[in-house]
Structure formats: C-alpha cells, structure tokens
Amino acid sequence: MAGRVTRARDVTVAEIGEDALVxxxxxxxxxxxxxxxxxxxxDCAVLRPGRSxxxxxxxxxxxxxGVHFLRETKPEKIGWKxxxxxxxxxxxxxxxxxxxxxxxxxxxxxxxAAAEGIYRGIAKVARIFGVNVxxxxxxxxxxxxxxxxxxxxxxxxxxVLRSGGRAGDVLFVTxxxxxxxxxxxxxFEPRLAEARWLAEKWKPRAMMDLSDGLAKDLPRLAEASGxxxxxxxxxxxxxxxxxxxxxxxxGEDYELLLAMASNVAGxxxxxxxxxxxxxxxxxIGRLCPVVEKSTPLEGSGWEHFRK
Amino acid sequence: MAGRVTRARDVTVAEIGEDALVxxxxxxxxxxxxxxxxxxxxDCAVLRPGRSxxxxxxxxxxxxxGVHFLRETKPEKIGWKxxxxxxxxxxxxxxxxxxxxxxxxxxxxxxxAAAEGIYRGIAKVARIFGVNVxxxxxxxxxxxxxxxxxxxxxxxxxxVLRSGGRAGDVLFVTxxxxxxxxxxxxxFEPRLAEARWLAEKWKPRAMMDLSDGLAKDLPRLAEASGxxxxxxxxxxxxxxxxxxxxxxxxGEDYELLLAMASNVAGxxxxxxxxxxxxxxxxxIGRLCPVVEKSTPLEGSGWEHFRK
Numbered sequence: 122m123a124g125r126v127t128r129a130r131d132v133t134v135a136e137i138g139e140d141a142l143v144x145x146x147x148x149x150x151x152x153x154x155x156x157x158x159x160x161x162x163x164d165c166a167v168l169r170p171g172r173s174x175x176x177x178x179x180x181x182x183x184x185x186x187g188v189h190f191l192r193e194t195k196p197e198k199i200g201w202k203x204x205x206x207x208x209x210x211x212x213x214x215x216x217x218x219x220x221x222x223x224x225x226x227x228x229x230x231x232x233x234a235a236a237e238g239i240y241r242g243i244a245k246v247a248r249i250f251g252v253n254v255x256x257x258x259x260x261x262x263x264x265x266x267x268x269x270x271x272x273x274x275x276x277x278x279x280x281v282l283r284s285g286g287r288a289g290d291v292l293f294v295t296x297x298x299x300x301x302x303x304x305x306x307x308x309f310e311p312r313l314a315e316a317r318w319l320a321e322k323w324k325p326r327a328m329m330d331l332s333d334g335l336a337k338d339l340p341r342l343a344e345a346s347g348x349x350x351x352x353x354x355x356x357x358x359x360x361x362x363x364x365x366x367x368x369x370x371x372g373e374d375y376e377l378l379l380a381m382a383s384n385v386a387g388x389x390x391x392x393x394x395x396x397x398x399x400x401x402x403x404x405i406g407r408l409c410p411v412v413e414k415s416t417p418l419e420g421s422g423w424e425h426f427r428k
Numbered sequence: 429m430a431g432r433v434t435r436a437r438d439v440t441v442a443e444i445g446e447d448a449l450v451x452x453x454x455x456x457x458x459x460x461x462x463x464x465x466x467x468x469x470x471d472c473a474v475l476r477p478g479r480s481x482x483x484x485x486x487x488x489x490x491x492x493x494g495v496h497f498l499r500e501t502k503p504e505k506i507g508w509k510x511x512x513x514x515x516x517x518x519x520x521x522x523x524x525x526x527x528x529x530x531x532x533x534x535x536x537x538x539x540x541a542a543a544e545g546i547y548r549g550i551a552k553v554a555r556i557f558g559v560n561v562x563x564x565x566x567x568x569x570x571x572x573x574x575x576x577x578x579x580x581x582x583x584x585x586x587x588v589l590r591s592g593g594r595a596g597d598v599l600f601v602t603x604x605x606x607x608x609x610x611x612x613x614x615x616f617e618p619r620l621a622e623a624r625w626l627a628e629k630w631k632p633r634a635m636m637d638l639s640d641g642l643a644k645d646l647p648r649l650a651e652a653s654g655x656x657x658x659x660x661x662x663x664x665x666x667x668x669x670x671x672x673x674x675x676x677x678x679g680e681d682y683e684l685l686l687a688m689a690s691n692v693a694g695x696x697x698x699x700x701x702x703x704x705x706x707x708x709x710x711x712i713g714r715l716c717p718v719v720e721k722s723t724p725l726e727g728s729g730w731e732h733f734r735k
Contacts, residue, residue, distance in 0.1 A: 134543055135536035139566060142543060146532075146564070149547040153560040157527070166562035168527055179562055181529035181577055185569050220464070220475055222488035224531075224575050225453075229442035236441055236449060240456040253460040255473035255486055257453070259446060262492050264570045268531050270488055270577030 178273035200242025215320025216275035286346030299363030352406035490575035507549020522627025523582035533569035593634035593653030606670035659713035
C-alpha cells in the first residue's frame with residue numbers, strides 16, 4: 122500500500138514522540154459511556170459499576186526486549202517486572218489488584234526454560250500481591266515482549282486520581298529516585314501496602330507511580346490537576362551514587378508521588394515514620410497556581426519513541 | 429547469562445509447540461481463588477462476583493506483524509482485526525463486551541498516519557459492538573504488535589463454556605470455513621448477535637469461536653468436554669473455492685462452533701433460518717464417547733511457534 126511506505130513528508134512516530142502520539146490516538150476513540158469515571162490518562166482506568174461502593178480498575182502495560190529488559194535478563198526478573206509494574210499502577214489509585222491476563226511473545230528459538238522462568242516471576246508477584254492470573258496468549262515474534270492487563274478495585278471513597286491536586290498541596294515521594302538500571306527496575310517492590318495505607322488513612326489529593334522519571338511524571342500530575350509545581354532540587358531523595366539528573370530522569374523508580382493537603386503534611390510525616398520506618402517519605406516541593414509554574418526539571422525522563 | 433543461551437540440549441519453544449508450552453506455563457501459576465469460574469483454557473476467563481446474577485469475563489489477545497498481519501496491511505484493518513478477535517471470544521461465551529485496553533508496539537519509523545489508521549479500526553469495532561476503550565500503552569519495538577484485553581459480562585444462566593458438551597450432542601458451525609487469508613481474516617464480523625441469541629434462547633451445551641481452524645479447535649472443545657467427536661467431512665461448509673483441507677486448517681474463520689442437545693437440533697435449524705437467513709448454520713457431526721473417537725481431521729490448523 123503506497124500510503125504505508127514512509128515518504129519524506131510522512132511524520133513518523135519517533136518524530137512526534139510518545140505523548141503527542143498517545144494524545145492523537147486517544148482523540149480518535151469514541152467517547153466512553155457514563156460507566157467510565159477515568160479513561161486513558163491516569164494510572165488506571167476507573168469504571169463503575171463495580172460492586173456496591175467500589176470502582177473497578179483496569180490497566181495494561183507491556184515490557185519489550187531491548188527497551189525494558191535484555192535478552193540476558195534473568196527470566197524470573199522479566200516476569201516480576203511486567204506484573205509488578207501493573208500492581209504499582211493499581212496501587213497508585215489506592216486500589217487492590219484482582220485478575221490478570223498475560224501475553225508473551227517469544228522468538229521461536231528461545232528455550233522453554235526461559236519461558237518457564239518468566240512465568241515463575243509472574244507467579245511470584247501473583248502470590249505475594251494476591252493476583253489471579255486467569256488467562257494468557259502466546260505468539261512467535263522477532264523480539265520478546267510481555268504484556269500484562271489487570272483488573273482491580275478500590276472503594277469509591279479511597280480512589281485517588283492524578284487530577285485532584287490543588288495549589289498549595291505538599292508534594293511527597295516515597296523511597297529514593299534514580300539508578301534503576303543498576304538493577305532496581307527488575308526487582309522493585311510495588312508500594313501496594315503503602316498506597317493502601319495512604320488512601321485509607323490520609324486521602325492524598327493526587328497520587329501516581331513514577332515510571333518515566335520525576336521530570337516527566339510530575340508535570341503530568343500537575344497538568345491533570347490544572348496547577349503548576351515547584352520542587353526544591355536539593356530535597357529530591359537520590360539513590361546512593363546518583364546525580365540529581367539521574368534521580369529526575371532515569372525513570373522506572375516505581376515509587377509513589379503524592380500531593381497532600383498542606384495542613385496534614387506534618388502529621389503524615391510523623392505517622393509514616395512509625396508505620397514504614399525503612400522506607401523514606403520525602404517532602405520535595407508543592408503544587409502552585411499555573412502562573413507561578415517554574416523549576417523546569419533537569420533530566421528528561423523516559424520517552425519511548427525518541428530514545 | 430549462560431542459562432539463557434540456547435544450548436544443543438535446550439528445548440526451544442518452537443520444538444515443543446504452542447499447546448505444550450501453554451500447558452507448561454499455566455502449570456507454574458498459583459491456583460486461582462474461588463472467584464474464578466473458568467481460568468486459562470476457555471475462550472475467556474469467567475469470574476465472579478460480577479454484578480448480581482452475572483459473571484465477569486476477561487480476555488486478552490494479540491496480533492503480530494508478519495504472523496497475523498503484514499506491514500502492507502491497511503492500518504484500519506489491523507485495528508479492526510485485533511479488537512474483533514476479542515469481541516468474538518466474548519461472544520463465544522454468550523457474553524457482551526464491556527471495556528478494553530490496547531497495547532500498540534510500533535517500529536519508530538512507522539508513519540503517525542498508520543498508527544492513527546489502526547486506532548480508527550479499533551474505534552470502529554468499539555462503536556459497532558459497544559466497547560469502551562479505557563486505556564492503552566505504546567512502546568517502540570522492532571515489529572508492530574497490537575494487543576487487546578477486554579472485560580465483558582454474561583448472565584450466569586447464559587454462560588456457555590467449552591466443557592459442557594456431551595456424547596450425542598450435535599455439532600454445528602456458523603458461516604463457511606477456509607480461505608481466510610484471501611481477506612476474511614481482516615474483515616470478519618464477530619458473531620456477537622448470533623451467539624447472544626443462541627445463548628439466550630437455545631442454551632448450547634458448549635461453544636467456542638474458530639480461530640485456529642476446525643481441525644485444531646474441535647479437538648479442544650471435545651477434550652474440554654471429556655468426549656470424542658465424529659465429523660462428516662462432506663458436510664463441512666467451505667468458503668467458495670476452498671478445499672476441505674483449507675476449510676479445516678486455514679484458521680482465522682471466527683465462526684462459532686457449538687454442541688447442541690440432539691433433541692433440539694432440528695428445531696434450532698428452522699429457527700436459525702428465520703432469524704439469520706443470510707448466514708448458514710450447518711450440522712457437521714456429533715460428539716461421541718471417547719472410545720469411539722475417530723475421524724482425525726485433515727488439515728493441521730494453526731500452530732504459532734511451529735509455522
């Protein structure tokens with residue numbers, strides 16, 4: 122088909138980048154029905170009716186050989202990563218995971234033992250975080266790829282969107298940022314217990330998990346909330362040995378970013394230390410009116426089509 | 429990692445084939461909870477609780493460049509095919525589609541217009557069959573791939589599994605089989621209205637959609653039901669110009685295969701002709717006790733890792 126060959130004037134997906142591509146693609150979809158509380162754009166889709174008093178959550182995510190893992194990566198870690206990323210998204214809504222379906226593409230020359238290793242990693246996440254793996258799909262492909270779609274649920278009162286932040290809210294992140302390629306991107310713990318505790322007891326105004334790096338993800342949260350942000354770079358908690366640029370831009374931290382009403386921020390810090398003494402919760406800045414928007418963050422974050 | 433390099437004695441996924449691979453992988457998963465009515469192995473997972481009196485359905489499916497479509501395929505047809513395959517699976521349970529999430533992998537040099545064309549095809553299925561597309565994921569990859577995960581629902585009384593067939597049941601297929609690569613594999617109509625009518629009025633004992641070819645799919649239905657099958661090859665409805673081997677083995681028919689109690693088979697045939705006069709419903713054989721199992725079907729059906 123002549124229309125498919127890239128001609129000099131054809132814009133490629135690499136040229137416009139991931140965010141612009143997604144925005145153009147989502148614009149082509151029919152508007153969703155009244156049952157959709159939050160569609161594309163948050164960590165998960167939020168659907169009603171769930172069970173009485175609950176919303177249903179729905180999320181898909183994939184990891185690709187050469188982009189998110191290497192052929193040499195230990196297979197169990199590939200399975201862990203693919204599942205744990207989606208658990209992290211469900212957690213970021215304040216939710217609990219439910220059922221998952223898994224798609225595994227493999228080059229035909231991969232050893233069966235590697236496929237089994239990937240499934241052992243999947244099974245480990247399923248056991249630890251209470252996910253039912255209820256279906257899957259396999260196909261041959263030139264490149265290995267593992268995609269996970271997961272349902273979840275969250276009490277209507279505890280559902281935390283990206284869009285609820287207000288000017289003046291205090292910004293927090295869990296854990297330490299940066300350096301994920303040294304190994305953390307394959308072994309991270311989704312902050313499910315922490316996010317549930319936050320959603321149940323502290324009602325963050327907005328929350329998301331950091332997958333593309335603070336420099337890219339914080340502007341998304343701020344934009345969804347219709348506000349700007351100010352970050353004190355010195356306060357950003359860095360993984361040992363990481364520069365600020367790495368902490369902002371490496372991505373794949375899978376830590377929580379949250380906006381809290383300022384009048385409860387101090388109280389939360391104290392309660393957090395008692396509850397999760399091994400994991401830091403760090404105040405990094407605040408949301409502000411859009412006109413004050415400032416501190417363009419160093420470090421570009423991850424961009425899938427432009428890398 | 430030495431363990432990942434294929435050594436002479438390593439069994440590859442191509443050597444054991446898709447069914448054996450899937451069986452080994454599913455065996456590694458933790459057993460699912462009481463909320464799972466049917467896990468891996470049927471057209472969809474069947475989950476409770478859904479809304480009162482209903483089951484939830486959950487299914488994932490993917491299509492890969494070079495396996496299920498070509499780089500030259502019209503983009504809208506790629507989107508149509510990926511979505512319609514999953515609608516077909518939901519239909520085969522007697523169900524109705526709900527929400528979908530979509531993963532699109534694209535080589536960075538693909539034109540944006542092609543990505544948009546794919547989404548137009550997705551949107552068309554969403555509009556026609558009433559699906560809410562509520563999320564998605566994009567990533568760069570060497571090979572284009574489109575994966576769709578979909579939820580659905582079915583009244584508990586109308587849910588049709590593969591496993592309910594009994595010896596003596598009459599086997600029917602809708603439409604005509606074979607020749608899908610001449611174009612039907614990109615433009616087929618999921619039999620949603622037909623399957624709903626069957627599930628609501630006629631309660632098939634077992635039903636599935638034909639994706640890998642009758643020669644491969646009928647043994648799956650029979651095995652799930654714990655019975656054998658006998659097919660009269662002369663009765664298999666063929667697409668014009670197709671041989672019997674093509675009708676049995678080409679795959680990607682997306683027609684329904686169903687097992688009906690023999691005492692209602694004649695009545696169903698008459699009612700079908702009045703209701704769906706343009707689409708044939710053809711009696712092709714019957715289920716039988718396993719000891720009678722016979723007629724190994726010509727035509728091998730599709731095998732993803734062995735092709």
